[in-house]
Amino acid sequence: MDVQELWKYILAKKRKRKQLVLDIEHCSPITLRNIILDVRTSPVVLDRIAQVYSDDEYLLRDLVRCPNLSETTLAFIALTASDEIKSFISGTRVLDLVVHDETTTAATVPAAPETGQQGKGTGKKKFNVMQAVQKMTSPQKIKLGLSGGKEARGLLIRDSNKQVSAAVLENPRITDGEIEFFSKSTNLSEDIMRKIGTNSEWTKKYSVAHALVNNPKCPPGIAVGFVIKMTEKDLAMLEKSRNVSEAVRGAARRLNAMKKMGKKSS
Secondary structure, eight states, X not given: OOHHHHHHHHHHHHHHOOOOOOOGGGOOHXXXXXXXXXXXXXXXXXXXXXXXXXXXXXXXXXXXXXXXXXXXXXXXXXXXXXXXXXXXXXXXXXXXXXXXXXXXXXXXXXXXXXXXXXXXXXXXXXXEHHHHHHTSOHHHHHHHHHHOOHHHHHHHTTOSSHHHHHHHHTOTTOOHHHHHHHHHOSSSOHHHHHHHXXXXXXXXXXXXXXXXXXXXXXXXHHHGGGGGGSOHHHHHHHHHXXXXXXXXXXHHHHHHHHHHHHHHHO
16 A cells, blocks of 8 residues: 555544544533633633533633633623622723613623723723624523523513523513513514513513503503403503504403493492
8 A cells, every 4th residue: 555545544534533522511620620721622612611601600710711712702601690700800801891782871790981981090991792792693692591680681682583582581580670671662572572471470460461551562462361450540541542452442442331331330
């Protein structure tokens, strides 16, 4: 066998070798730390570790120090971790974590200088968390929606991907106040309104039912079901409202008439 044939044989054998899949979920703490501290570790692997171990502050601190960590992974950590880790990020990476959204000019995590000032007086570089989130893949956003903090939920509930926005409502950290706020929002999708409206735990609260029945984005088939829960005062307002569907107005009109007839007969 000549040299050329020998190399062809060697290369063919090498291509047939199977590489073992890295099982991040079942690695030992020491192995994980070695992977994180290895400068050759791919940003994709680091992102996977951040998602799987989002509640392990020791590993998160090592990840934040890692030079290979991508901006999207750093944003994921900033929006899922505790205030202590957020402060650690600001100190270790010399960053001001800034979240921009549609309702505020600059919401910060933690407090940072106003937009346009490049860390004036702090010597810190601004890190726009929202811009980093927008670069995330759909699976990354879904994971963030399921486990992220209030800032993450506020950003992702408006995402155009239905799976991403729906994941926010599955987040165990979501509060009643957020549900009420989402129920009042007219810039959220009908799918979000339907998901809230079919949750008996949330809709047993009058404030949520009232918000949904008055929200033009709530599907009529869902909104009509809450008309019966309304007080007489709110029924009278619904009957005259032009912001709700005719189905809701009609249901309010009929219920109001029945209640008035009941009063007269008694």
